[in-house]
Amino acid sequence: MASVSSQPQFRYTQPPSKVLHLRNLPWECTEEELIELGKPFGKVVNTKCNVGANRNQAFIEFADLNQAIAMISYYASSSEPAQVRGKTVYLQYSNRQEIVNNKTSADVAGNVLLVTIEGADARLVSIDVLHLVFSAFGFVHKITTFEKTAGFQALVQFSDSETASAAKNALDGRSIPRYLLPEHLGPCTLRITFSAHTDLSVKFQSHRSRDYTNPYLPVASSAIDGSGQFSMGFDGRKVEPESNVLLASIENMQYAVTLDVLHMVFSAFGPIQKIAMFDKNGGVQALIQYPDVQTAIVAKEALEGHCIYDGGFCKLHISYSRHTDLSIKVNNDRSRDYTSPVLSSQPSVLGQQPVPIPGPSTHQFEGAQYASPSDQPVIHQPSAGWATSAAAAGAPPPPPQSMPMQQHNHPYMPPGTMPPQPVPGMMPMQTQTGLPQSAAMPPYSH
DNA sequence: AGCACA
Numbered sequence: 001m002a003s004v005s006s007q008p009q010f011r012y013t014q015p016p017s018k019v020l021h022l023r024n025l026p027w028e029c030t031e032e033e034l035i036e037l038g039k040p041f042g043k044v045v046n047t048k049c050n051v052g053a054n055r056n057q058a059f060i061e062f063a064d065l066n067q068a069i070a071m072i073s074y075y076a077s078s079s080e081p082a083q084v085r086g087k088t089v090y091l092q093y094s095n096r097q098e099i100v101n102n103k104t105s106a107d108v109a110g111n112v113l114l115v116t117i118e119g120a121d122a123r124l125v126s127i128d129v130l131h132l133v134f135s136a137f138g139f140v141h142k143i144t145t146f147e148k149t150a151g152f153q154a155l156v157q158f159s160d161s162e163t164a165s166a167a168k169n170a171l172d173g174r175s176i177p178r179y180l181l182p183e184h185l186g187p188c189t190l191r192i193t194f195s196a197h198t199d200l201s202v203k204f205q206s207h208r209s210r211d212y213t214n215p216y217l218p219v220a221s222s223a224i225d226g227s228g229q230f231s232m233g234f235d236g237r238k239v240e241p242e243s244n245v246l247l248a249s250i251e252n253m254q255y256a257v258t259l260d261v262l263h264m265v266f267s268a269f270g271p272i273q274k275i276a277m278f279d280k281n282g283g284v285q286a287l288i289q290y291p292d293v294q295t296a297i298v299a300k301e302a303l304e305g306h307c308i309y310d311g312g313f314c315k316l317h318i319s320y321s322r323h324t325d326l327s328i329k330v331n332n333d334r335s336r337d338y339t340s341p342v343l344s345s346q347p348s349v350l351g352q353q354p355v356p357i358p359g360p361s362t363h364q365f366e367g368a369q370y371a372s373p374s375d376q377p378v379i380h381q382p383s384a385g386w387a388t389s390a391a392a393a394g395a396p397p398p399p400p401q402s403m404p405m406q407q408h409n410h411p412y413m414p415p416g417t418m419p420p421q422p423v424p425g426m427m428p429m430q431t432q433t434g435l436p437q438s439a440a441m442p443p444y445s446h
Numbered sequence: 447a448g449c450a451c452a
Contacts, residue, residue: 024447051450059450090447102451 014093018065020072021094022058025049026087033084034060041074042067046099061099068093105196109161112195113168115154117176121185122152127210128301129180130154133190137170138163142200144209157200168192205297215269215298244293245321246300249285254313259336262286265308265316270295274326276335289326296320 022034031047038044043063051057062068072091075081081088106114113134117125127143134140134156142157158164172192181188202211204220211217219242246266250257259275266272266288274289290296300318308314328337337343 021449048450095449
């Protein structure tokens, strides 16, 4: 079949066009360089660079045909060839009359990232892991995940394009750190472009979509009932069905964690009905009961993997309990029913302060949470913005800071004396983290 | 060094 314009493709005399075709450009030539090149001859109204398989071709479109002719004519008789960064550039009239800029949305920065997770086990990456990874760069508003021909993909919504760009720059082409993934998973590489979306629509909290700005969203039945499609947890086991009761285990318990401390930490997300603490496997665990599943989900989401005290001490691991209503027989320092006025009001547990067990010196993680791949997976320790009032409230030196969501509380006061909680919240905790930038780099290998 | 898309 003859092509539409059945002329030989390469010839020395193209019919004039206000669009010029350039080749042999240096790699990653910019629009600015093209404009500089054409400016002496007229008004450059459009450019397109990084064209072709080698991305070393480009187009310049002038406002007027005569300007294009002027440029071609000049270099046709010039002893100096057209150059960009010292590299000779070959010019000719394009065989088209205008540049069509199919600027894909992937090229224009937006606040929503399109993330493709590559790897054999890509679809086993949980939305929680994605949330963790991207939260390092700022507050993640929403995440949706879906399967396309491209594979397992996610849309991740940030507040603004600056934050999204920072995340994209740091993570594109890198792999999710191994310690964030279940052990049996292979490498999972992130390919990131900008999405054209600006605001994702998340109707339900589910295993495939989350809206972190709205803790009261209904929870999709698929995430609760026996559909079996629960995302993978950190340890690679199926995550339990959501429940209003959380099971928290405390790792690296350098300081005593009292019932009141737990109450304080967990009540940031909503009223707590009951807490029961017990020893298991040489560690301390606690069951925390909220009135509803949604509150528990938010609390779990925000607290999982975080430490009650700075320095990686008393790290929380949270799962959903199979319980829905705890049976508290007696209020003591290990169990408490906050809904029962008869049982409560034992003064003995009030006003407790964290007691250093071995008394380690405190050190901060700051933004370096990604720098220690072996342990301490993801600890968002806001390095600024609070701690002053808490420290001044009489807490002993070792744990100078506490959970970020307690910002407006005095952490070690009896619950009843605390000021009213603001929004139960994950908001403050992710935002203040600061960009990890170089600190985030090591574990993300190419 | 030779005409763009995704």
